[in-house]
Amino acid sequence: MILFKLAWRNIWRNVTRTMIQIMVIAGSLFFVIWMQNISCGSYEKMIADSVRSGSGHLAFQHSDYLSERRPELVIPADKALKLAQNHDEIKHILPRLQIPGLIRSSRENCSAMILGVDFNREKEVNVILADKRKVEGRLPTELETTKAYVGEKLALRLQVKLGQKIVFMFQNLEGVITSKLYRIAGIFRSGVGKIDSGMVFVDRRSLGKAFGDPDAVHEVALILKDRTTLESIKKTLEMESDKSMPESSKLLAWETTMKQLADAIKIDQANLQFMIFLLYVLVTIGTINLLLMSVLERTREFGLLRAIGFEKSRIRNLIGFEAILVGTIGSFFGLLVGTLASAYSWHYGLDFSAMFGAQEVAGMLFEPTIKSIWNWKWMFGLTTSMIFMVYLASIYPAGKAMRVNPSEAMRSYQ
Amino acid sequence: MNTVELKNTSRHYQSGSLVVKAVDQVDLHLKKGDFAVLAGPSGSGKSTLLNLIGGLDRPTDGEVYIDNELLNDKSDEQLSRERLEKIGFIFQAYNLIPVLTAYENVQFIMQIRGIPEKEHREKIMPLLKELGLEGLEDRKPPELSGGQQQRVAVARAIVLEPAIILADEPTANLDSETAVNLLQIMKQLNEEKNVTFLFSSHDPMVIEIAERVISMRDGKITRDERK
Numbered sequence: 001m002i003l004f005k006l007a008w009r010n011i012w013r014n015v016t017r018t019m020i021q022i023m024v025i026a027g028s029l030f031f032v033i034w035m036q037n038i039s040c041g042s043y044e045k046m047i048a049d050s051v052r053s054g055s056g057h058l059a060f061q062h063s064d065y066l067s068e069r070r071p072e073l074v075i076p077a078d079k080a081l082k083l084a085q086n087h088d089e090i091k092h093i094l095p096r097l098q099i100p101g102l103i104r105s106s107r108e109n110c111s112a113m114i115l116g117v118d119f120n121r122e123k124e125v126n127v128i129l130a131d132k133r134k135v136e137g138r139l140p141t142e143l144e145t146t147k148a149y150v151g152e153k154l155a156l157r158l159q160v161k162l163g164q165k166i167v168f169m170f171q172n173l174e175g176v177i178t179s180k181l182y183r184i185a186g187i188f189r190s191g192v193g194k195i196d197s198g199m200v201f202v203d204r205r206s207l208g209k210a211f212g213d214p215d216a217v218h219e220v221a222l223i224l225k226d227r228t229t230l231e232s233i234k235k236t237l238e239m240e241s242d243k244s245m246p247e248s249s250k251l252l253a254w255e256t257t258m259k260q261l262a263d264a265i266k267i268d269q270a271n272l273q274f275m276i277f278l279l280y281v282l283v284t285i286g287t288i289n290l291l292l293m294s295v296l297e298r299t300r301e302f303g304l305l306r307a308i309g310f311e312k313s314r315i316r317n318l319i320g321f322e323a324i325l326v327g328t329i330g331s332f333f334g335l336l337v338g339t340l341a342s343a344y345s346w347h348y349g350l351d352f353s354a355m356f357g358a359q360e361v362a363g364m365l366f367e368p369t370i371k372s373i374w375n376w377k378w379m380f381g382l383t384t385s386m387i388f389m390v391y392l393a394s395i396y397p398a399g400k401a402m403r404v405n406p407s408e409a410m411r412s413y414q
Numbered sequence: 415m416n417t418v419e420l421k422n423t424s425r426h427y428q429s430g431s432l433v434v435k436a437v438d439q440v441d442l443h444l445k446k447g448d449f450a451v452l453a454g455p456s457g458s459g460k461s462t463l464l465n466l467i468g469g470l471d472r473p474t475d476g477e478v479y480i481d482n483e484l485l486n487d488k489s490d491e492q493l494s495r496e497r498l499e500k501i502g503f504i505f506q507a508y509n510l511i512p513v514l515t516a517y518e519n520v521q522f523i524m525q526i527r528g529i530p531e532k533e534h535r536e537k538i539m540p541l542l543k544e545l546g547l548e549g550l551e552d553r554k555p556p557e558l559s560g561g562q563q564q565r566v567a568v569a570r571a572i573v574l575e576p577a578i579i580l581a582d583e584p585t586a587n588l589d590s591e592t593a594v595n596l597l598q599i600m601k602q603l604n605e606e607k608n609v610t611f612l613f614s615s616h617d618p619m620v621i622e623i624a625e626r627v628i629s630m631r632d633g634k635i636t637r638d639e640r641k
């Protein structure tokens with residue numbers, strides 16, 4: 001207790017220095033906490049956005065489809081749908097048929113990917129089909145089996161307008177070239193070049209029929225209510241699908257189907273962690289420096305303390321206490337401000353549209369507004385490790401204070 | 415029984431090829447209740463001798479006993495304990511911990527000694543009163559005069575009733591009136607409580623008050639007389 005009182009008063013001897021130290025600690029901690037919460041928010045958002053236009057949190061696919069992308073690697077849609085419908089944790093079930101082929105208009109032709117989707121399911125989820133990405137026309141309904149929704153650049157290249165005809169030519173399941181006629185119902189602009197210049201959405205079953213099997217799909221993407229349930233859902237579905245699904249079908253998580261994104265997140269996280277580490281090292285060096293100054297100024301006092309019976313170990317503890325006090329005060333404010341800033345960006349979000357003109361990361365589509373999330377584990381970890389680092393920084397100065405020779409200290413600093 | 419006993423004690427410093435014999439083969443006995451002064455010119459070894467007795471410094475040769483206990487082979491931590499329990503130190507100036515009040519400076523030593531909180535006040539207040547520090551107990555050192563600071567240092571040195579109080583030129587920073595006053599207070603404590611005092615000085619007025627004058631020159635005791 002006496003050490004605590006002495007340490008507390010000692011740190012306020014040089015108010016400016018202590019305030020600087022507290023501000024450096026608080027500022028650094030605030031920064032890393034906020035950055036971490038924003039980054040995690042951005043990852044969550046990237047994942048949430050891309051599972052919508054991509055392959056979902058989980059996807060049933062033919063086991064070779066991911067690597068080979070051959071159109072004949074199909075799975076039965078109805079069985080997968082039935083399986084997934086039994087689980088409340090699954091919010092959206094999206095069967096998709098993806099066939100590459102050639103599109104011809106009366107003037108031009110070019111290659112494209114035709115996506116057979118269930119429009120009433122897909123429109124609730126897929127960001128490309130969102131209203132605000134629509135340039136003109138409208139989304140086809142489930143019953144309009146010959147209506148297509150095409151990318152803006154593709155329409156431009158084909159020189160087609162709303163209501164005009166296009167013909168899609170592709171290989172069916174037997175390998176025979178087949179063609180199907182569509183009329184343009186609507187045009188979209190996603191902002192991602194590859195999508196806008198090469199993607200067409202049509203009704204799944206009618207496309208499947210032309211393909212040779214109305215029940216055939218290349219994937220059934222599943223969107224979960226809560227990403228954290230992914231592992232357990234995956235396990236149950238895998239067990240259940242053993243019985244009902246063909247052996248060739250496989251259940252893949254988003255990390256596998258969107259490996260690029262998963263890797264990008266991992267790299268970004270590693271970068272951030274390295275930056276945090278560097279910042280902590282800088283704070284530690286700064287703290288060592290300031291503590292050393294305060295110790296060297298007090299050489300005589302340590303001599304005095306030793307003369308009146310203070311043990312060396314208590315001097316070490318005193319310096320350690322001073323560091324922990326400063327570290328704790330600084331970390332408290334850092335955590336406080338970091339929490340407030342995170343609360344702001346959690347509630348209102350941060351608009352990064354000025355920073356990223358293109359809304360494309362790893363070929364995926366993103367909204368430029370990022371809301372941070374609460375990463376309590378990290379916030380707690382960063383705070384305690386900050387206090388710990390500051391304490392570590394006191395070890396060398398404390399050793400110096402401990403080694404003060406009392407007789408010399410009393411002699412030379414009269 | 416001797417409170418302090420030095421047997422053939424030396425403290426030599428090696429500075430370059432030169433050996434400085436700060437204390438050289440000194441034999442000294444102090445009895446309980448002694449009120450002795452170390453007198454001698456600057457550089458004669460007074461401070462070094464006091465530091466050796468207090469265990470702040472270690473002899474290069476010879477033995478140091480406090481209460482018949484040999485200090486030589488004690489560890490640094492044990493010496494700290496020894497000082498806390500048996501020795502009160504008073505220095506020339508800046509004796510007090512600047513962030514603590516007069517009261518807390520005295521209390522501090524009771525706290526590190528582990529004396530129960532409730533005994534502090536009844537012990538400290540009368541002592542401060544006796545030393546003429548009544549009403550000043552909540553002041554911090556910079557708000558006290560040099561003489562007042564030294565009296566607080568005396569209070570701290572004596573509060574645990576040590577075997578001996580070592581004072582290295584306690585009056586050197588005081589005007590002579592205050593100096594004599596401080597010495598008289600020390601003398602009074604010596605008479606009332608039978609506390610052993612050993613202090614150094616080169617002020618004749620201060621030396622005058624001592625009952626025993628130990629004169630030093632070049633690290634050796636040249637004279638030791640009782641009045």
Ligand SMILES: Nc1ncnc2c1ncn2[C@@H]1O[C@H](COP(=O)(O)OP(=O)(O)OP(=O)(O)O)[C@@H](O)[C@H]1O
Pocket residue numbers: 408427428429434435436437454455456457458459460461462463
């Ligand atoms: N660390 C040291 N290294 C070398 N010589 C030292 C050291 N400490 C003290 N001395 C020398 O030892 C001698 C005795 O010094 P000491 O301080 O004990 O004298 P003193 O009698 O207390 O003097 P003063 O009245 O000036 O305080 C001096 O010559 C001094 O220079």
Ligand SMILES: [Mg+2]
Pocket residue numbers: 460461462582
């Ligand atoms: Mg001296």
